[in-house]
Amino acid sequence: MKFGHFDDQNREYVITTPKTPYPWINYLGSESFFGLVSHQAGGYCFFRDAKLRRLTRYRYNNVPTDSGGRYFYISEGKDYWSPSYMPVKRELESFECRHGLGYSKITGKRGGLKAELLFFVPLGHTAEVHQVTLTNESSAKKSFKLFSFAEWCLWNAQDDSANFQRNFSTGEVEIDGSTLYHKTEYRERRDHYALYHVNAPIAGFDTDRETFFGLYNGFGEPDVVAAGESKNSVASGWSPIASHCLVVELAPGETKTFVFTLGYVEVPRDQKWEKPGVINKQPAKKLIEAFSTPAQVTAALAKLREHWNGLLGLYALSSKDEKLNRMVNIWNPYQCMVTFNMSRSASYFESGIGRGMGFRDSNQDLLGFVHLVPERARERIIDIASTQFADGSAYHQYQPLTKRGNNDIGSGFNDDPLWLILGVAGYIKETGDWGILDEQVPFDNDENNKATLLEHCKRSFDHVLNNLGPHGLPLIGRADWNDCLNLNCFSETPDESYQTTGNRVGRTAESVFIAGMFVHIGPEYAALCQKKGQADEAKRALGEVKKMEETVLRDGWDGEWFLRAYDFFGKKVGSRECPPGDAQILIEPQGFCVMGGIGVETGQAKQALDAVKERLDTRYGIVLNNPPYAEYHVELGEISSYPPGYKENAGIFCHNNPWIMIAETVIGRGDRAFEYYKKIAPAYLEEISEIHRTEPYVYSQMIAGKDAVNHGEAKNSWLTGTAAWNFVAASQYLLGVRPEFEGLSVKPCIGTEIPEFTVTRKCRGATYNIKVKNVRGNGDVKLTVDGKAISGNLVPYAAAGAVVNVECEA
Ligand code: BGC
Numbered sequence: 001m002k003f004g005h006f007d008d009q010n011r012e013y014v015i016t017t018p019k020t021p022y023p024w025i026n027y028l029g030s031e032s033f034f035g036l037v038s039h040q041a042g043g044y045c046f047f048r049d050a051k052l053r054r055l056t057r058y059r060y061n062n063v064p065t066d067s068g069g070r071y072f073y074i075s076e077g078k079d080y081w082s083p084s085y086m087p088v089k090r091e092l093e094s095f096e097c098r099h100g101l102g103y104s105k106i107t108g109k110r111g112g113l114k115a116e117l118l119f120f121v122p123l124g125h126t127a128e129v130h131q132v133t134l135t136n137e138s139s140a141k142k143s144f145k146l147f148s149f150a151e152w153c154l155w156n157a158q159d160d161s162a163n164f165q166r167n168f169s170t171g172e173v174e175i176d177g178s179t180l181y182h183k184t185e186y187r188e189r190r191d192h193y194a195l196y197h198v199n200a201p202i203a204g205f206d207t208d209r210e211t212f213f214g215l216y217n218g219f220g221e222p223d224v225v226a227a228g229e230s231k232n233s234v235a236s237g238w239s240p241i242a243s244h245c246l247v248v249e250l251a252p253g254e255t256k257t258f259v260f261t262l263g264y265v266e267v268p269r270d271q272k273w274e275k276p277g278v279i280n281k282q283p284a285k286k287l288i289e290a291f292s293t294p295a296q297v298t299a300a301l302a303k304l305r306e307h308w309n310g311l312l313g314l315y316a317l318s319s320k321d322e323k324l325n326r327m328v329n330i331w332n333p334y335q336c337m338v339t340f341n342m343s344r345s346a347s348y349f350e351s352g353i354g355r356g357m358g359f360r361d362s363n364q365d366l367l368g369f370v371h372l373v374p375e376r377a378r379e380r381i382i383d384i385a386s387t388q389f390a391d392g393s394a395y396h397q398y399q400p401l402t403k404r405g406n407n408d409i410g411s412g413f414n415d416d417p418l419w420l421i422l423g424v425a426g427y428i429k430e431t432g433d434w435g436i437l438d439e440q441v442p443f444d445n446d447e448n449n450k451a452t453l454l455e456h457c458k459r460s461f462d463h464v465l466n467n468l469g470p471h472g473l474p475l476i477g478r479a480d481w482n483d484c485l486n487l488n489c490f491s492e493t494p495d496e497s498y499q500t501t502g503n504r505v506g507r508t509a510e511s512v513f514i515a516g517m518f519v520h521i522g523p524e525y526a527a528l529c530q531k532k533g534q535a536d537e538a539k540r541a542l543g544e545v546k547k548m549e550e551t552v553l554r555d556g557w558d559g560e561w562f563l564r565a566y567d568f569f570g571k572k573v574g575s576r577e578c579p580p581g582d583a584q585i586l587i588e589p590q591g592f593c594v595m596g597g598i599g600v601e602t603g604q605a606k607q608a609l610d611a612v613k614e615r616l617d618t619r620y621g622i623v624l625n626n627p628p629y630a631e632y633h634v635e636l637g638e639i640s641s642y643p644p645g646y647k648e649n650a651g652i653f654c655h656n657n658p659w660i661m662i663a664e665t666v667i668g669r670g671d672r673a674f675e676y677y678k679k680i681a682p683a684y685l686e687e688i689s690e691i692h693r694t695e696p697y698v699y700s701q702m703i704a705g706k707d708a709v710n711h712g713e714a715k716n717s718w719l720t721g722t723a724a725w726n727f728v729a730a731s732q733y734l735l736g737v738r739p740e741f742e743g744l745s746v747k748p749c750i751g752t753e754i755p756e757f758t759v760t761r762k763c764r765g766a767t768y769n770i771k772v773k774n775v776r777g778n779g780d781v782k783l784t785v786d787g788k789a790i791s792g793n794l795v796p797y798a799a800a801g802a803v804v805n806v807e808c809e810a
Contacts, residue, residue, distance in 0.1 A: 001690040006683065006697070007098070008322065011308070011330045013697045015039045015097040018085035021693040023066040025348055025718070026099035027338045028128060029121035030307075033264060035128050036346060037104045037119050039097035041084035042069035044153070045121075045128055047192075047264045049401040050345045050352030054157035055182075055194050055264055056150050057239075060351050067218070068151065070130060070262065072117060073225040074110075076144035080225050083108030083115035087219035099697070101308040101334055103301065112138025113250075122300035123307060127263030127287055131297050134257075136250035146246045147225050148260055150196050151209060151239065152182040158353040171240040173207040174279060179288065180207055180242040183279050192266045195284050196242035199259045199292045203247045204230025209239040257294045263287045311337070311372045315731055319757035323683040328730055331683065331697045335723040336368030340376070342719050343400070349701075349716040356397040356406045359384060359416045360481065361721055363423035368724025370430045371739075371763070377427050382441055385420060385456045390443040392417050392463030396478075404445055409500055414467060414477035417460035418517050424457055425524035429739040432764050432797070437532055454532055461525045464518050465544060469510035469566065471555040472547075474518060476511040476565060478502060479637075481588060481656075482624075484648035485511075486637025487567050498638035510566045512556035516592030518548050527741055549598050557604055561611040562589035564625075567635050574625065581630035583639075583650070585615050587622060591659025594666050605667055612660055613672070620712045621652035621680040622660055623705040645708025652703040654680050654722040658729035665733040668778040671751030673734055681726065688712070699723055736779070736810070737761050737770060743794035748772050748810040749779035765800025772808045782809045 003024075004015040015024055018040055025043060028035035035045035036058075044058035058068045066086065073082055081090035084097075084106045091110075098105040103120035118131040136142045154160045154167050174181040179197040186193050206212040206224055211233035214223035224230055230245040248256060265283040274280045291297060317328045344361055346352035362384050370377040387398045387405040394416040395405030405411075428434060437454040451459075467475040476487050478499055486498045487509035493501075522545035529538040556563050564574030564586040572578065574586040590608045599605040615626045628650035629640035642649035657680050664673035678684045680703065686696035694700045694717035701716035732738035736748035737759050744763055752774050759770045783790050784807040798804045 001688070002686055002696075003689055006326055006686070008326050008330065010098070010100065011312075012098040012100040013695070015099070016095065018092075018095050021690055023348055024097075024099070024695045026104045027342070027718075028102060028104070028119055030102060030337060030341055031123065033121050033126040033128070034341065034346070035119070035121060036348070038066050038069065038348070039084075039099070039104075039106065040066060040069070040086035041071060041082075041106055041117065041119075042066035042086060044069070045262065046346070046352065047126060049399075051157050052401055053155060053192075053264070054153040054160065054352065055262070057153040057160065059161075066348075070119070070128070071149040071219065072115065072132060073147040073149065073222065074113065074115060074144055075147065075225050075228045076111060076113070076142065079111065080228075081108075081110045083117055089220055101330075102304050109137065112136065112140075113142055113144070118297070118301070120301060120304060122291070123303055125263070125287065125290060126265065127261050127291070129291050129297055129300065130260040130262065131294065132258045132260065133255060134248060134250060135255040136252055139252050141249070141251055143247070143249045145203070145228055146248055146258070147222070147230070148196070148198065148244045149212070149222070149241065150243075150262055151241045152184070152194065154184050155190065157351075161353075169237040171235050171237050173235045173240050173242075175205060175207065175234065176281065178202045178244065179281075179284065180205055180244070181279060181281075181284070182240055182242065184240065186272070186279060191269050191272060192264060193279055193284075194262070194264050195287075196244070197261045197263070197284075197288050198244045198246065199288075200246060202244045204232050204245040206230050206233045206243040207240055208233035208235040209241045212241055212243055259291050259294060259297055261288055261291045313760075314371050314762045315737075316760045317735060317757060319754050321754055323678075323681070324730075324754070327681050327683050328727075328735070332699075332723060332727045332730065333368070333372060335698045335718065336365070336727050337372060339365050339719055339721075339723045340369040340373070340380075344719045345400070347716075347718045350719055356399040358397050359387065359394045360396070360413065360419045363419035364721045365724050366423045367426045368727045370427050374427070374431045374433075377430075378433065378436060381423055381427055381436065381453070382439060384423070385441045385453055386445050388417070388420065388443055388456055388459065390449060390459070391466070392459030392461075394420070395444075412478040412502070413480065413483070414464070414475055414511065415480040415514050415517060417463045418514070418521050420460050421457045421521050421525050421528075424453065425521075425528065428528070429741055430763065434531060437528060454528060457525055457528060458537070461522065461541060464514065467507075469508055470570065471510055471566065472551045473510035473512060473556060473566070474514035475507055476509045476514065480511045480514050482513070482639065482648055484638035484641075485565065485573075486639075487565060487573075487635065489637045490568075490634050491637065492634060498641065504568055506568050508566070508570055509568045512552060512563050512565060512589040513592055515548055515552045515556055516562070516589050516596050516598065519545055519552065519596030519598055520592055522548070531741070549596070552593060552598050553602070553604065556589065556593070557599070561585050561608040562593045562598075562604075564589055569635065573636065580627060582633070583625035583627060583629055585611060586625040587612065587616055587653070587656050587660065588624075591656055591663050594663035595659060597666065600667060605663070609660065609663055609667065609669070617676075618652065618706045618711070619679070620703050621654065622657050622676065623650045623707075624648055624653045624656065625650050628705070628707045643708070645705040645711065647702055650705045650707050652680065652705050654699050654701060654703065655720055655725055658722075658725040661729040662733045665736075665749035665779055668749065668780070670734065670749035670777040670779060671753070673729075673749060674751045674753060677726070677730060677734060699726060735759055736781075737768075739763055740794060743796045744768055745793050746770055746783055746795055746806055746808050747779055747781050747793040748774065748808065749777065750774065751777040764797055766798040766802040766804060768795065768798075768804045768806055770806040770808060772810055774810050776810060780810070783807070
């Protein structure tokens with residue numbers, strides 16, 4: 001069942017009912033000011049850091065779900081309603097929400113009055129613009145009141161949700177005409193405040209929540225709206241809000257537009273006050289002036305569209321499969337950008353107060369957005385590498401505001417270091433910026449202890465070699481990619497973290513997955529060294545890779561597939577020998593070992609992928625393991641804590657499915673790779689939205705596996721490495737256009753279901769028009785570049801500004 005449709009022309013998803021199977025959200029902002037907005041106008045906004053600079057309040061896990069947001073209420077006679085349906089839930093004559101790239105437009109109609117709410121964050125500004133357009137579509141004159149509503153968060157979202165003995169006494173506001181200021185804590189250490197403004201005279205306002213709603217009322221029944229009159233309340237302590245009241249009259253057919261600005265400003269410490277107790281409003285006024293007319297809003301929205309046109313033009317696919325087109329051209333890159341901006345901080349599943357930026361996560365995300373914003377990718381790499389320790393290990397997470405490693409979680413996730421090499425290599429392939437390797441980058445942010453970025457990569461590489469276990473396989477540490485495979489944890493006490501509790505500091509538990517990564521990523525490190533004139537080091541690296549490959553085939557091969565690990569006691573994890581209540585095969589090493597080329601020549605790669613098909617594939621995607629762990633295993637950790645079919649215990653983890661897609665292309669099975677792609681790509685799941693439940697335009701982290709009660713139900717949409725990896729799989733391996741160090745590789749491997757397609761790829765300033773005829777679909781290609789046949793699959797990089805025409809028979 002569908003709850004809307006794609007509008008590819010406008011790059012929007014159009015939701016046509018408020019009653020979607022779950023709140024379907026969008027993101028506003030791509031610089032420093034961000035907002036989350038659901039199709040019912042739920043959500044919140046923040047400046048840079050969702051934990052430390054939260055502007056508006058949102059209560060997670062609430063009843064009903066998704067209550068709280070930027071709400072508009074229309075009060076007409078005895079009737080009052082919201083154009084976004086929530087929170088009043090009065091039936092509407094029509095409803096539509098268009099989620100576009102960086103903006104959302106919600107339109108509701110009742111009693112012949114149409115109200116369109118447009119939300120976006122204009123480029124270059126630290127504010128959300130809410131434009132409300134009201135049209136009288138009835139035949140009678142209308143006079144009504146429009147109320148706005150936003151609830152301030154007292155900046156630190158964690159403190160805001162817990163420290164009531166203090167917070168109920170700190171709230172402070174100022175009112176200046178049509179601008180309502182939130183200045184809690186400004187009197188002491190904060191040099192910033194927030195404001196909510198409307199570009200018209202107001203009939204009244206409220207800033208005290210209790211006065212606005214009435215103590216025992218919810219969002220859907222504010223006293224003020226029901227009475228049709230603001231009470232001009234001035235908050236003092238308790239919970240400050242911002243609500244304007246506008247009196248509106250509309251002749252039949254008439255339209256009026258109001259522009260609201262919800263913004264954040266910082267003031268230099270020595271200029272904080274206009275006079276004692278009165279905040280300096282100069283910076284706020286500048287912001288307000290930028291959006292005082294609808295024409296300014298239209299111009300800012302056009303600029304935002306332009307911005308996205310530019311970004312999405314960098315990789316453009318034209319094929320007969322409109323679902324594939326919309327994933328590759330619009331929604332997957334869009335999700336990659338959002339993931340870049342948010343990491344794993346703020347979504348409807350991530351509370352914005354939990355994690356910082358992941359070392360592993362950020363490096364992987366980079367693979368999906370590096371072609372969109374290479375200069376920001378460069379900055380991100382330096383930030384990430386600056387948190388690395390001198391021995392090559394890494395803080396698992398760092399805080400975006402301070403860019404410092406997060407001590408609570410610390411280090412010891414032994415796959416982390418290798419991801420840095422992958423990120424750096426991906427960046428150089430895209431840009432040709434070899435100079436980044438010479439950048440002096442600190443270890444653990446210590447300016448007195450710096451080395452080149454290439455040296456950081458060496459430390460990453462060597463960290464694996466310095467931490468090998470009894471079989472010569474890499475030690476897993478706290479966990480590897482699978483944060484929930486905690487082989488040294490042995491947690492028996494509720495409430496302790498599986499991942500950071502390590503009461504066995506043995507050097508025995510080994511990961512075949514990290515070995516596969518090492519074999520896949522090691523040659524990239526060797527290529528970096530080679531280019532930098534370190535031929536001996538490159539040779540050494542390739543020698544170690546070769547050795548690891550042999551080790552995997554000797555001690556990491558289970559007979560029909562790759563083993564997952566050896567546990568603390570040296571017992572096999574993910575083996576045919578495991579009992580039926582335990583996982584016998586896990587997905588991760590099958591993907592990464594084959595991506596690294598292990599067993600491709602000798603047949604194990606094909607065998608492993610056949611085993612994936614047989615044991616892990618389902619109608620909704622590939623599960624992480626099979627069978628699921630039936631019981632909790634203290635020696636395995638969190639993986640066995642989940643009920644069968646959920647999360648890392650045999651859920652369909654959409655993050656690692658693309659590894660299998662890529663692995664299938666490594667052995668030339670394009671048809672199977674595409675089959676897997678379609679199973680989890682959201683555009684292909686639109687028709688089963690009632691089962692899938694999360695947004696049909698973005699990936700979710702997890703879909704419940706075949707052993708779960710609700711097989712096919714997705715959770716944790718938006719902020720997941722799934723976005724980057726699926727984009728990499730689709731654009732670089734299935735469609736096969738991939739930047740390499742010395743040229744653009746063109747090697748489609750997508751089967752024959754799509755007989756032909758065209759990709760326009762901009763890379764290093766040149767444009768490549770690539771026309772593909774798919775006759776084999778197995779990665780075996782014949783290329784013609786500007787009319788001349790070439791051997792191999794590498795199109796040499798052209799000068800910036802050049803246009804290169806490539807014909808490909810695949
Ligand atoms: C984390 C990833 C991890 C994955 C699998 C996600 O929640 O962000 O870093 O690889 O779970 O455990």
